[in-house]
Amino acid sequence: MTLQELARRSVDLHVYSKDTEDTILRVARLFEERSGVKQLEDIGPESLLRFKTSTLSGAKEVTFNGYLGHLKALGSFAEEEKIVAENPFKKQRAAPKTIAPPKTVDQSTFRSAFWYLARNPTEFKPSWFWKTVMKTIYYTGIRRRQLVTIKLKDLDFENGTLCASAEGSKTRREWLIPLHPKAERVFKNLIVMSELATGRELRPNDYLFVIRRFNKRYAVNSINPEQMQREQITGFFKRLSGKIDARIGAHRLRHTTATKLCNPNEGGADISVTQDLLGHVQLATTRMYVHTNLDNMRKAVNNLPEIENL
Template sequence: MRITEAAELYIALNVYQQDTADTLNRVARLFETRSGCRSIESIDLVAIKTFRDETLKVAKPVTYNGYLRYLKLLSKWLFDEEYVQKDWFSKVKSATLPIAPPKTVDDDVFLKAITYLKTDSGAPQPAWFWLIVIRFLYFTGVRRRQLVAIEYQDLDLKKQVLTCSYRGSKTYREWDIPIADDLIPDLEYLIRRAEDELGRPMREGDRLFNVCLFYHRYKPDPKNNGAMRREHVTGFMRRLSNKIGQRIGAHRIRHTTATVLCNPVDEEHEPDIFSVQKLLGHTQLSTTRNYVKTKIGRIRTQVNRMSLPK
């Protein structure tokens, strides 16, 4: 059995998220190409080392580690189901990564991006749409995949609540989060523009964010009823970063949301990290902690409270 065939079988029996299926298929193809190993029976440590070396020539260690997680998952399943006699990946270690603080977006970068989108005629179009996307990402902390999966019925403007649907969830869960007051005019405007393009009121099943409605150069997802794809968000963020000369991206904004909420301006109030965990949809508090960059000012305040006898 080819490795790609094994991946397809595993997906058919165990995977329910299209994103996960696409990634596993891609990793299986990469392993076959870079290791020179085609069948599951021919996998060995030499093939794994070859894959690692070839991958690290063109990708960062963090990318290799992501591939390795999927390959370990597939290998363990093949061993458990007795398709192979040994789980060769079981003792393969991930590449060592430096532990750096979370990457966030400073206020001046937000200001530069927003000003550029508002004033520059050469800004990515439709600029009004992308402004709303940036603001929405900031005030909600949602991922790209969640943003593009939001449907009209997930939004309750009267109660100011958004249901983060299982459709865009990495863990196939749903949870509710509040919609900030500042976002209400944005969302009302977005809905009006969408209804103008559709020629009808928005209804259940319509995607809330769909740039394809407003700009024909964006090609809709043929597998998902003409919906916007998360790659559209990635491409926009890359172009925006190049134009303003500063890095900005959906996941950096997500880290920023966590950092801002856990570093309140009023240092007399302790941050509510459990609320932040709920907002971001993390199942483990430790994950939320990894998202937060504690500002040096808060640490300085704590240090200056220390004293020694004189």
């Protein structure tokens, strides 16, 4: 059996999101192309080294490690199905990661972004909509794919919750997110503006974030005309980053939310609470989102109880 055949079998037998399915199939194809090996029984140290060398020649360590995670999962699946005696990727170590700047958005960048949108209302039409996008991601920690799938029925103002539905979930799960007061206000405003734009009350299954209601220049989603394309969100952040000369994006906002929640001087939440809010299955994934700084580490160290005479 080839690795791509194994990947297809795994995708067919498991419940993954469309994006995860595409990633698994793509990683299997890339491994075969870069290693020169297709059959599972032929995968060994030499082919793994060729794949690693080829991948790291044009990508960062985190990309290779992400690929390796999928390959190890495929190897475990093959082992469970008794297709191979041992996971061929099991002993391959992750590439050492260089220390990268935190993927967070600081207050100065937030101010620059909102200032630019306020001063240039016609450049990102309508600017209030894009402010709503930014605030929603920040106050809820949801992904782009989840934002574009939010429906009216997902909001429960009486109990102050947003249901992050399985439709937009990377792991095909759903969970409840408590609504920050400011998030509740922007949602209510979005509903009012949407009803004014459509000339009717929104129905429970209506999507909330649909940019074409307010600006027809945006392309129609060919897969689901009623739903906004998440690439439109990516495009907005890319253009805005260029205008304010600072990096800001949906994923960075999500990292920022996680970091602030776990910061003892801000959210002060336990990391497991942050894990539940972000919808992560593994705590290790949440740890990748939380960026500590030296001052916080110093404060934690200084708070250690003293041990007499030592």
